[in-house]
Amino acid sequence: MSMRIGIIAAGLGASVLAGCGGPSRVNPAPTPPTAGVTAANETELAFGLLMQGKEGSAAGKLKSILKRDPMNPTATMLAGSIKGDPKDLLGPQSYPYTVRAGDTMEGLAQRFLGNRLKAYQLVRYNGLRAPVTLAGGQMLRIPGEPPRPEPVRRAEPEPARPVAAPAAPKPRVVAVKPAAPATNPGTNPVAARQLRTAGLAALNQGGVDRAVGLLRRAKQLDPSNPLIARDLTRAERIAATVRARK
Structure with a gap:
């Protein structure tokens, strides 16, 4: 009996020593969380999807943004670009524009509408489907009134100076300026x-x-x-x- 107890004790000791001598187990370092995507990045991604013609994917991403932030102005504007009538969004009045080399829909939206994110509205306004590649000479309609060209001022010829006898000095007349009329800006x-x-x-x-x-x-x-x-x-x-x- 005592011999059996000694054998068991020796076996346990060997197991303990083997466990102590084995490689230590270190818990792996936790993986750092992925940095969150900002709302601005998400709306920019949704805009990129629209300009690629992926309207459904863009609508889903915008819906997710507005679910978290219902008053997000950029997401609201982009969502309206999909559902709204382009003439209601940009106005019924328009004028023709001839595309030049290097023009893009984003560049034209920034130039004429003041916001490049309205490029998809401009695409729909012209009855096009994204993605759009513009070519020189292509005709587009730009919402609003055409810019007024500055008038060309022509140099008037200097009149000939007649040679005449010196005139008698004229009495000095002090001009009285009329009072300026009250300004009324009216409509513009x-x-x-x-x-x-x-x-x-x-x-x-x-x-x-x-x-x-x-x-x-x-x-x-x-x-x-x-x-x-x-x-x-x-x-x-x-x-x-x-x-x-x-």
Whole structure:
């Protein structure tokens, strides 16, 4: 009996020594979490999908963004670019534009609409399907009024100076300037549209208060414009929501 107990004890000791002498087990270091994707990156990715013609994938990503942040102005604008009527978004009036070498839809949207993220609206406005590759000489319609060319000033010939006898000095007459009439700016649809474009750009960039101020000035200059009234109402609603969150 005592011999059996000794054998068991020896076996246990050998097992303990083998365990102590074996390689130590170190828990692997936890994998660092992947850095989160910002909302700006997500909206940029959604815009890229739209310009590639992947409207369904872009709509799904925008839906996910708006579920987390219902008042995200950029995601709201891009979602409207898919569902909204382009003429309601950009206005019914337009003028022709001949594409030049190197033009892109994003570049034209930035140049004429003040925001390159409106490129998909411009694609739909022209009845095209993304992806779009522009070619020199291609005709597009640009929303709004055409820019007015500056008048060319022609140099007038200097009149010949007649040689005459010196005239008698004339009495000095002091001209009395009439009082300036009271200014009344009235309506200015062109300036109103420019302010609307700047206001929408500020709203898309998160400057809600600035957007409200610009759109209010635009409405003062063109009070009968329904698009300006609609954009002002939406901007004021977003501003109220932002203030309520604070």
